[in-house]
Amino acid sequence: MKGRHVRYFFGKIGLFFVTLWAAITVNFILPRMMPGSPADAAIAKLSQNGPVTPEVRASIEAQLGMPQGNLFSQYWQYLGDVVHLNFGVSYSNFPQNVSDLVGAALPWTLTLVGLVTIISFIIGTALGALMAWRRGTAVDVTGTISSSFLSAFPSFWLALMLLFFLGYKAGIFPTSGAYSSTAIPNFSMDFISDAVEHSILPALTILLTSLGSYVMGMRNTMINTLGDDYVTFAEANGLRQRTVMLKYAARNALLPNLTSFGLVLGGVVGGSLLVEQVFNYPGVGLLLYQAVTNQDYPLMQAIFLMITISVLVANFIVDILYGVLDPRTRR
Amino acid sequence: MRRKTVAVRILATLVAGATLLGLGACGSKSGETQQAAAGNQILFGGDSGSPTFTRNFNPFSTSKRIGINFIYEPLEVVNSLDGTSTPFLASGHKIVDPKTVEFQIRDGVKWSDGKPFSAQDVVFTFNLVKKDAAMDSLGVWQHISSLEASGSKVTFHFKDNDVPAVSIVSQQNIVPEHIWKDVKDPLKWTNENPVGTGPYKLGTFKPNQYTLAKNKDYWQAEKVAADTIVLPASNKQLDLVNKKYDWAYSFINNVDKTWVGADKQHNHYWFPPGGTVSLYPNLTKAPFSDVNFRKGLSYALDRDKIAKDAEEGYVDGATQTGLILPNHDKWVNDSIPNKGKVSQDDAQSLEYFAKAGYKKQGDQLVDSNGKQLEVNITVPSGYTDWLRGVQTMQGQLTKLGIAVKLTQPQPAAYTQAQNNGDYDLLISSFGGTGSVFQDYNGLLNSEFAVPVGQSANANFERYKNPKADELLAQLKQAADEKSQKAIVDQLQQIVYDDVPVIGLFYGGLWGLFSTRNYTGWPSEDDPYTAPSTWTQSVLMVVTHIKKA
Numbered sequence: 001m002k003g004r005h006v007r008y009f010f011g012k013i014g015l016f017f018v019t020l021w022a023a024i025t026v027n028f029i030l031p032r033m034m035p036g037s038p039a040d041a042a043i044a045k046l047s048q049n050g051p052v053t054p055e056v057r058a059s060i061e062a063q064l065g066m067p068q069g070n071l072f073s074q075y076w077q078y079l080g081d082v083v084h085l086n087f088g089v090s091y092s093n094f095p096q097n098v099s100d101l102v103g104a105a106l107p108w109t110l111t112l113v114g115l116v117t118i119i120s121f122i123i124g125t126a127l128g129a130l131m132a133w134r135r136g137t138a139v140d141v142t143g144t145i146s147s148s149f150l151s152a153f154p155s156f157w158l159a160l161m162l163l164f165f166l167g168y169k170a171g172i173f174p175t176s177g178a179y180s181s182t183a184i185p186n187f188s189m190d191f192i193s194d195a196v197e198h199s200i201l202p203a204l205t206i207l208l209t210s211l212g213s214y215v216m217g218m219r220n221t222m223i224n225t226l227g228d229d230y231v232t233f234a235e236a237n238g239l240r241q242r243t244v245m246l247k248y249a250a251r252n253a254l255l256p257n258l259t260s261f262g263l264v265l266g267g268v269v270g271g272s273l274l275v276e277q278v279f280n281y282p283g284v285g286l287l288l289y290q291a292v293t294n295q296d297y298p299l300m301q302a303i304f305l306m307i308t309i310s311v312l313v314a315n316f317i318v319d320i321l322y323g324v325l326d327p328r329t330r331r
Numbered sequence: 332m333r334r335k336t337v338a339v340r341i342l343a344t345l346v347a348g349a350t351l352l353g354l355g356a357c358g359s360k361s362g363e364t365q366q367a368a369a370g371n372q373i374l375f376g377g378d379s380g381s382p383t384f385t386r387n388f389n390p391f392s393t394s395k396r397i398g399i400n401f402i403y404e405p406l407e408v409v410n411s412l413d414g415t416s417t418p419f420l421a422s423g424h425k426i427v428d429p430k431t432v433e434f435q436i437r438d439g440v441k442w443s444d445g446k447p448f449s450a451q452d453v454v455f456t457f458n459l460v461k462k463d464a465a466m467d468s469l470g471v472w473q474h475i476s477s478l479e480a481s482g483s484k485v486t487f488h489f490k491d492n493d494v495p496a497v498s499i500v501s502q503q504n505i506v507p508e509h510i511w512k513d514v515k516d517p518l519k520w521t522n523e524n525p526v527g528t529g530p531y532k533l534g535t536f537k538p539n540q541y542t543l544a545k546n547k548d549y550w551q552a553e554k555v556a557a558d559t560i561v562l563p564a565s566n567k568q569l570d571l572v573n574k575k576y577d578w579a580y581s582f583i584n585n586v587d588k589t590w591v592g593a594d595k596q597h598n599h600y601w602f603p604p605g606g607t608v609s610l611y612p613n614l615t616k617a618p619f620s621d622v623n624f625r626k627g628l629s630y631a632l633d634r635d636k637i638a639k640d641a642e643e644g645y646v647d648g649a650t651q652t653g654l655i656l657p658n659h660d661k662w663v664n665d666s667i668p669n670k671g672k673v674s675q676d677d678a679q680s681l682e683y684f685a686k687a688g689y690k691k692q693g694d695q696l697v698d699s700n701g702k703q704l705e706v707n708i709t710v711p712s713g714y715t716d717w718l719r720g721v722q723t724m725q726g727q728l729t730k731l732g733i734a735v736k737l738t739q740p741q742p743a744a745y746t747q748a749q750n751n752g753d754y755d756l757l758i759s760s761f762g763g764t765g766s767v768f769q770d771y772n773g774l775l776n777s778e779f780a781v782p783v784g785q786s787a788n789a790n791f792e793r794y795k796n797p798k799a800d801e802l803l804a805q806l807k808q809a810a811d812e813k814s815q816k817a818i819v820d821q822l823q824q825i826v827y828d829d830v831p832v833i834g835l836f837y838g839g840l841w842g843l844f845s846t847r848n849y850t851g852w853p854s855e856d857d858p859y860t861a862p863s864t865w866t867q868s869v870l871m872v873v874t875h876i877k878k879a
Contacts, residue, residue, distance in 0.1 A: 168569050
C-alpha cells in the first residue's frame, strides 16, 4: 500500500518535469516560427506614421538584428538562461531587462485578476448553490438566464461598453491606466485609493464575464448531488435545511468547481489580455500583447514560460490533491 | 457546524468589502480630467508608453522617448513637406563646392548644464555616430568623407559631389562632448538625465507621464511660449478628446465630428500629405515586369475614389510622377498632362492589357490560354485605412475582369515580405523626406535593388534603370535650383512613363491641434513645418506658438 503511494507521487513528479521540459522547448521554438524579425516589427510600427527612410531602416536593423548564432547554440544558451532565470534584454523596451518589465507588470495583474478571480469564484459558487437549492423558483430562473447571458458576453465587448458609458459618457471612472498619470506607485493611502478607482472598470468586466461559469457549474453539480441518497438520508433524518444545503450537498458539489478554479488561478499570471488591452492596464496581458506585436522574443519567452509554469504547477497541485482526496485515482 | 460559520463569515466579509470598494470609488471624483492643461502648459499626445514609460533619453536608441526632440537640436531643421530648412545650432551654411559645405556654428549657445556649446561638440557627435552604423540613423557617413572644426566653423567634405547631403547632415542631433565622451556603450546607455541645447529640459519623470520644463537659458527663449509640456503614456483616442489635449497626432475616424465636434471653437486639424501610398509591383516577376501590364493596372484605377474611401476624403489621389502635391508644386513638370495625375480609363487600360497579352473574354480578362488574370495584393493587417483603399481598388479591378486576392500578414511579416521581395503586388509608401533627391533616390536607385530573398531597405519593387541612376547622380551634383529642376523634370517623366510603382493616394500626416491655450500651430495657411510629433519639427512648433 505504502509503495503504491510513493510510486504515484514519484510518477507525478517525473511527468511534471517531462512536461516542463517540453513546454520550455515549445516556448523556444514557437516565437521563432513567427514570420518577421524584431527589426521588421519596429520598422512596421514606424512606417504607420509615414514612409521610413532607407537609412533609418538600416540603423534599426543594426540595433535589433536577429539573435546571434545558429538555432542549436541559441537553444543551449536559452536553456542555461532559463535555469538562471535570466531572460536577457527586451527588444521593444531596449535596454530594459525582461525581468524588470515582468516584475513591474506582475503585481498589477496578480492583484486585479487574482483578487477578482477569487471574488468571482466565491460569489459564483454561493449563488450557484443557492439556485440549485431553490431550483425552479424565481431566484433560479433569473439566475440561470442572467448568468448564461453574462458568460456569453465577450469580455472585450463588455469592457468597451463599460468604458464608453461609465468612463467616457458619464465620466464616473477613469478610462485608462492603473493609476493617475501624475502618481508614483507607492504604498500610501492616496495612491492605493487612486489605484482602486482605476481598477473598478476592468475588475467589473472580469467579474461579470467569469461569474457565469462558476454559477452554472455549481448549480448543475449541486442539483445532481441533491438527488443523491445521502442527501435524502440527511433530510429524512430531519437535519436543518441549511446544514443539508451547505454541509451535505454544497461541500460535495464544490469539488469540480474547485478544480476549475485551481486551473484558472494558475492562468492568472497571464493576465487578462483583452481587458488589459482595452483599459491600457499595465499588467502582464498587455505586456504580452506588446511583446507579440513587437516580435520581442526575450519578453515573449519570459511571459509564456511564466504562464506555462504556473499552469503546470497548478495542475501538479491539483493532481496531488486528487491523489490525497480521492484514493481511487492512486490506482 | 463550526467550520460552516467561519466560511459564511469570510464570504460575508468579502462581499461587504467588495461593495464598500465599489461605493467608495463611486463617491470620489475621477482625478484624470483635472489635468486638462492648467496654466502655461501643453498636453501633448506624441509619446506612448508600452504600456508605461522606460526612462530612455538616448537620442541614438530605437526605443528612445520622443521627448528628446525637444531637448536636443540639429544644425538645421528641415521641413519634411517642402525641404526648406531653418537654422538652429548652425546660424547658416555655405556650399563651397558640390563636395564641401561649411556650417557657421551659432554663438552664445549653452548646454542645459551651463557649459558652453561649441563646434567641437558637433565634430564629436559626428565621430560618435561613425563608430556604429546602428547609431547613424541618418546615414551621414554614407556621404561624409571627413569633417573638421576651425573656430566656430565646421566644414564637411563629402565622398562625391553631393548637394543633397547638406540637408542630411544638418539634421543630426548634436550631443555634448563633455558628457558623451565618457559613455562606454553609447547605444545601450539610457541617458536618464539628458543635457541638451534645446528649448526644454526633462522636468519630472513618472512611469505614466513625464513633463518637459522650459529651458530658461535657451538661446531663443523669448520665442518659447509654453513653460511645461506634459506627455502622458496613454494617448487613446478617447483620452485625446476627453482630457482636452492641446496637440496630438492621430488618424481619428470622422474627425469633424469626433475631434472638432468636441470643441468646435478650438479644436482643429491639419492633414497635409506626407508620402505617396502606392501599389508596388514586383518587377522581378512576370507579368509585373511588363510596363504595358503596369499601365493597364494604372488606367484601371480611380485614384480619387480610392483616396476618399481609404482616408475619408482628407487626402487626394496621387500623381504618377512621384511628387507629392501640393508640397512639391514648384517642381512640377508642365509637359506632363494634368500634373501627372492619371484618370481612370477602361478603354486605355484594356488596350495596354492587350499589349501585355491579356484579352477581354466575356466579363473576364484572360491570358493566351484563356485563363483568367489573377493578382495577389499584400497589405499589412491592422492598417485599416489602407485596407479600405485596397478593397475599393479590388472592386475596380474586378469590374475589369481581374480576379483579385488579398493577403494580410501581420505588420512584421509584411515588412519582411516587402524587404525580401516576397510578393506580387504590395501596398507601401515612399517619399515624404522633403528632399526630391531623397524621395526619388529611395524609389528608383538600383543600388537598393538587391536580389529577391535578400533584405532591401528601399526600392522594394526592385527597379533598375541606368538612365534613372544617371539622373540621380546628376541631381546629387546640381547645386542651383534651375539645374535641379531640369533633372527632376526628367525623373518625373521616367516614373510617369515607366510606372515603377502605381501611385494611389497621399498618406496624410494627422495633426490635431487645439487653440484653447495656444495659437500659431502649423496649418494649411501657415505650413511652416509638418505636424509630425515624433520628429525635429516639434522644435519649429514650440518656437512658433503663442499664448492664446
